[in-house]
Amino acid sequence: MIKYGFVRVGAAVPEVKVADTEFNTRKIIEIMDKAIENDVYLTVFPELCITGYTCGDLFQQPLLLDMALKSLKKIADKSSGCKNVFIVGLPLMINQQLYNCAAVVQNGKVRGIVPKQYLPNYNEFYEKRWFSEGRNLSDDYVNIFGHDVPCGNNLIFQDELTGELSFGVEICEDLWMPVPPSSFQAKNGAVILCNLSASNEVIGKNEYRRMLVKSQSGRCIAAYVYTSSGVGESTTDLVFGGQALIAENGTILIESRRFARESQLIMQDVDVKRLYYERANISSFSEPDPTVAGRRVVLEPVSFELKELLRKIDKHPFIPADSAECNERCSEIFSIQTAGLAKRLTHTGLKKMVVGISGGLDSTLALLVACQTADMLNLPRKNIIAVTMPGFGTTGRTYENAVNLMKSMDVDLREIDIKAACLQHFHDIGHDPDVYDVTYENVQARERTQILMDIANREGGLVVGTGDLSELALGWSTYNGDHMSMYAVNCGVPKTLVKYLVTWYSENIATGKTVSILKSIADTPISPELMPPNENGEIEQKTEDIIGPYELHDFFLYYMIRHRADPGKILYLARIAFKDQYDEKTIKKWLKVFYRRFFSQQFKRSCIPDGPKVGTVSLSPRGDWRMPSDASAALWLSELEDE
Known part of the structure; x- marks a missing residue:
C-alpha cells in the first residue's frame, strides 16, 4: 500500500556509450541503486538505453543483440529482493523479427515487454531499416530467460493490492501520433504513463516535447514520466540533450537539465489516488475502450511510506505562485x-x-x-x-x-x-x-x-x-x-x-x-x-x-x-x-x-x-x-x- 496515494516516480538519463552494453549496464545499475535508496517505486530509462539509440546497422549484428539480452538479465538480477520497478529499453528478437522494446523489471523478473508501435521513417529517422512495428506483433507472450513473459502494447501493469497504482508504457514516436497508445492505456486503467524516448535536439523541439507531455498528462488525467537519450549518443548527424519530464494532470512537476554530461535521475511524488478518483468523477472517462482491450499484468505489492514529499505543497492552492x-x-x-x-x-x-x-x-x-x-x-x-x-x-x-x-x-x-x-x-x-x-x-x-x-x-x-x-x-x-x-x-x-x-x-x-x-x-x-x-x-x-x-x-x-x-x-x-x-x-x-x-x-x-x-x-x-x-x-x- 502507499500512504495517502503518493508514489515516487523517476526519469533517468544515464551516461551512454554507443554499442557498449557493459558500460551502459553499469550506468543503469548505478541509477537503480540511487532509485532504491530514495524509495522510487517506478524508474523509467530512455529508449534503447542498453545499447544506445544511435547504433545504426549495428542493430543487425547478432553479437550486439545477444549482449543486450545478457545485460537485461543483469538488470533483472540487480532488482532481486526489492519491489521497485524499472523500465529499460533494448532491441529484442521476437519470432525472427527485431523490435524496439521496453522491458518492465521487478524483483528479479522481467514482468512484461512492450514493443514500439510507431516507427519514424522520415527526415533524420529511419527505424524501419532495422525494426518491425509493434502494432503488427501478434504474439501475446515472449520467452525470456526460460519464462513466458506478457508482450504487447496493450499491457496494463497493476499493483496486486493497490488499485490506483497502475501504469502503461509507450515509446518515443508513439506519443507524437494523433492517438497515442497511452490514450488507450489510460482508458483501460493506467494511472501512470511512461515514455522511453530518444528525441534529438533541434531549435524549439524541447518546448514542443514539453507541450506534448503536459497535454497528454492532462488529457489522460494521468501522471506522465518521460525520458530521452543523453549527450553520449552518436553526434555523427544529431545531438541528443537528455530531456526528462514528470507531469501530472496537465502540470509539469519537474524536468531534467538538458545537455548534462553526467547521469541524471529526476524524482517526483505523484498523487495516483487523486488521479484515480478524478477519473471516476468524469463519466466520459469511465468506460474502457472496447477497440483496444487492456491486458492486466499483476505486479508484486509495494508498501512505501514516503518520509518527506518531494513535491511542493502550496499554502494557497487557488493562487498561482508565478x-x-x-x-x-x-x-x-x-x-x-x-x-x-x-x-x-x-x-x-x-x-x-x-x-x-x-x-x-x-x-x-x-x-x-x-x-x-x-x-x-x-x-x-x-x-x-x-x-x-x-x-x-x-x-x-x-x-x-x-x-x-x-x-x-x-x-x-x-x-x-x-x-x-x-x-x-x-x-x-x-x-x-x-x-x-x-x-x-x-x-x-x-x-x-x-x-x-x-x-x-x-x-x-x-x-x-x-x-x-x-x-x-x-x-x-x-x-x-x-x-x-x-x-x-x-x-x-x-x-x-x-x-x-x-x-x-x-x-x-x-x-x-x-x-x-x-x-x-x-x-x-x-x-x-x-x-x-x-x-x-x-x-x-x-x-x-x-x-x-x-x-x-x-x-x-x-x-x-x-x-x-x-x-x-x-x-x-x-x-x-x-x-x-x-x-x-x-x-x-x-x-x-x-x-x-x-x-x-x-x-x-x-x-x-x-x-x-x-x-x-x-x-x-x-x-x-x-x-x-x-x-x-x-x-x-x-x-x-x-x-
Whole structure:
C-alpha cells in the first residue's frame, strides 16, 4: 500500500556509450541503486538505453543483440529482493523479427515487454531499416530467460493490492501520433504513463516535447514520466540533450537539465489516488475502450511510506505562485464575472445595479465588477446604486473606505443608517439590544438585504451579491440576509483570491485615488462588523478569530472538493504546507471546524442565487455540488480523531 496515494516516480538519463552494453549496464545499475535508496517505486530509462539509440546497422549484428539480452538479465538480477520497478529499453528478437522494446523489471523478473508501435521513417529517422512495428506483433507472450513473459502494447501493469497504482508504457514516436497508445492505456486503467524516448535536439523541439507531455498528462488525467537519450549518443548527424519530464494532470512537476554530461535521475511524488478518483468523477472517462482491450499484468505489492514529499505543497492552492500567471488568472476571473453580470442584465432588460458597500473586500470586488460591467454595456456609472449602511459595528476606517471608494468610482452613492430600524425591530420582536447574540447580528444583516432588495424594486435594478466561495463553504452568512441577492458575482471566488483580485485591480486598472483606497481595503481585517467596536473604535469582531484563518479553510476546501482528499490526507498536506506557520494541533482544530460547518451549513448552499463558476471548485447546487442538507459529518470527524 502507499500512504495517502503518493508514489515516487523517476526519469533517468544515464551516461551512454554507443554499442557498449557493459558500460551502459553499469550506468543503469548505478541509477537503480540511487532509485532504491530514495524509495522510487517506478524508474523509467530512455529508449534503447542498453545499447544506445544511435547504433545504426549495428542493430543487425547478432553479437550486439545477444549482449543486450545478457545485460537485461543483469538488470533483472540487480532488482532481486526489492519491489521497485524499472523500465529499460533494448532491441529484442521476437519470432525472427527485431523490435524496439521496453522491458518492465521487478524483483528479479522481467514482468512484461512492450514493443514500439510507431516507427519514424522520415527526415533524420529511419527505424524501419532495422525494426518491425509493434502494432503488427501478434504474439501475446515472449520467452525470456526460460519464462513466458506478457508482450504487447496493450499491457496494463497493476499493483496486486493497490488499485490506483497502475501504469502503461509507450515509446518515443508513439506519443507524437494523433492517438497515442497511452490514450488507450489510460482508458483501460493506467494511472501512470511512461515514455522511453530518444528525441534529438533541434531549435524549439524541447518546448514542443514539453507541450506534448503536459497535454497528454492532462488529457489522460494521468501522471506522465518521460525520458530521452543523453549527450553520449552518436553526434555523427544529431545531438541528443537528455530531456526528462514528470507531469501530472496537465502540470509539469519537474524536468531534467538538458545537455548534462553526467547521469541524471529526476524524482517526483505523484498523487495516483487523486488521479484515480478524478477519473471516476468524469463519466466520459469511465468506460474502457472496447477497440483496444487492456491486458492486466499483476505486479508484486509495494508498501512505501514516503518520509518527506518531494513535491511542493502550496499554502494557497487557488493562487498561482508565478506572478505573471497570477495576473493572467485575475484578469480571466474578472472577465468571467463581468461577462456573467452583463448577460444577466441584458437578459432581464434592467439598466441599474444595486450593491451594498461595507468597506470590506467582498463588497469592493462586487462594486469593481459592477463598474466594469457598466462600462462594457455603455451604461453610466450612476446606474450603479451603491449603498453603505452603517450599523452597530461599523468602524470609522471601513466607513471611510466605503464612502471614498464609491466617490472615486463615480457611482450613485447612498447612505442609510440601519441602527434605528434595527432597534425598532428589536422592540417589535422583544429582543434586548444589549444582548449580543445571533439575533442581534442577523437582524442587521437582514435589514441591509431588505433595503437593497426594496431599492432594486423601486429603481428597477438588480441586487448584486457580494458573498464569496469561502463563506459559502463555511456557511458564514445570514440566511435570507447577505446569503441572498439577485446575482452573486463572487460565489466562485475563494476569500484568499478575493484579496488578490482587489490588489490586481488596483495595480492594473484603477487610477487616481482609487489605487490607495483599494490598498487600504485590502489591508483591513476581515469582519462582518455586526458587533460594536472596541473602546478605541477599532474592529472588535474579527472573522478569523471566530472561525479560523481563511487561508487554512481555503486549503481544506480545495483539497476536499478538487482532490477529493480524505481528512487524514488534508491534515498531512496542511502540516507540510503550513509547517512554519501553524502547529498540528491548530490545523487539526480548524479542520474540525471546517467539517462541522461545511456539513451543517449545506442548507444555505441548497438555495443560493445564480452566479458564475470561475474555477475548478464550485459549490453551486445546480452545478458541481449536490449534497443533502442533513448529511452527517461523523465519518470525516472520526477519521480526524484517529490521526
